[in-house]
Amino acid sequence: MLRQNDEIKMNVSELLMYFRCPRQVYYLYRGHELMPDVSSQYIESLLIKELAFAYPDIVSAYSSNAEGMVESVVESLETELCRVCDNIELIHPGELEGASPELMEDARSAVSECIKQIGTNLASAINEHGKEELLSCIDPVKTDPILYSERIGLSGMPAKLVCHDGNVVPSVIKTGKYPENGVWNNDRLHVGALAMLVEEEYRKTVEYGFVEYARYGIVRKVIVRANDRRQILKIGNRVKKIKDGTMPDKKESSLCEHCNFSEMCSACSAKVSLASRFF
Numbered sequence: 562m563l564r565q566n567d568e569i570k571m572n573v574s575e576l577l578m579y580f581r582c583p584r585q586v587y588y589l590y591r592g593h594e595l596m597p598d599v600s601s602q603y604i605e606s607l608l609i610k611e612l613a614f615a616y617p618d619i620v621s622a623y624s625s626n627a628e629g630m631v632e633s634v635v636e637s638l639e640t641e642l643c644r645v646c647d648n649i650e651l652i653h654p655g656e657l658e659g660a661s662p663e664l665m666e667d668a669r670s671a672v673s674e675c676i677k678q679i680g681t682n683l684a685s686a687i688n689e690h691g692k693e694e695l696l697s698c699i700d701p702v703k704t705d706p707i708l709y710s711e712r713i714g715l716s717g718m719p720a721k722l723v724c725h726d727g728n729v730v731p732s733v734i735k736t737g738k739y740p741e742n743g744v745w746n747n748d749r750l751h752v753g754a755l756a757m758l759v760e761e762e763y764r765k766t767v768e769y770g771f772v773e774y775a776r777y778g779i780v781r782k783v784i785v786r787a788n789d790r791r792q793i794l795k796i797g798n799r800v801k802k803i804k805d806g807t808m809p810d811k812k813e814s815s816l817c818e819h820c821n822f823s824e825m826c827s828a829c830s831a832k833v834s835l836a837s838r839f840f
């Protein structure tokens with residue numbers, strides 16, 4: 562298990578990368594650069610994430626059961642999307658370097674198609690839970706704070722810290738689909754790892770956090786359980802071993818198709834398989 566003063570430190574982003582592909586952790590730590598696949602879906606995710614930062618301001622302008630609320634929220638979101646599209650290349654210049662205007666336009670129109678659903682869901686959350694409750698789950702008291710736990714040698718940067726019922730808790734923004742109930746397992750562990758960092762910063766147990774499924778305007782609360790903490794420490798230990806030199810097995814997935822480590826990764830697997838025939 563991880564111990565205080567272990568020399569190799571980790572970041573929450575490396576735990577998330579481990580979920581996707583442990584080998585990417587290995588290559589990245591050894592100085593190789595992971596190039597994003599700048600597809601329309603990738604740009605869509607950046608746009609949605611930026612748009613989500615405007616949800617608190619939009620929500621704060623409405624009260625429960627206001628007449629024509631869905632239409633007004635949708636209109637505000639459309640205005641905000643225009644602003645986000647104008648600024649996105651200034652906010653993410655590295656990630657969008659070389660993105661063609663056609664690709665940008667495809668992403669913009671895909672996000673535009675989500676806006677009605679986002680507006681409907683935000684409006685129904687205002688009606689169901691009240692504006693103040695919704696705001697306490699999504700309105701940040703800090704944005705992108707850098708947190709560090711000396712005890713587990715882990716750092717991380719939650720998209721937001723929110724103050725809910727007097728508790729400072731992490732909130733993460735996800736741009737993919739949401740599950741029927743609760744949150745995806747990896748999202749639960751993401752919140753759990755950040756909760757452990759917030760605990761050390763604020764010297765108070767963090768029992769829960771939030772996941773914002775921004776493409777749909779849906780917010781889910783997630784309780785951080787002992788088993789989540791156990792899993793996080795276990796995965797952290799594996800990441801540490803990888804950084805220390807253990808090459809993980811290749812995890813073949815759709816990710817491999819656009820991974821710029823692919824050639825090096827296949828060559829490495831071939832070498833391992835050849836060696837296994839002799840030893």
Ligand code: SF4
Pocket residue numbers: 582583584585811812813814816817818820821822823824826827
């Ligand atoms: S090619 Fe596939 S298995 Fe290899 S590093 Fe990339 S994503 Fe991981």
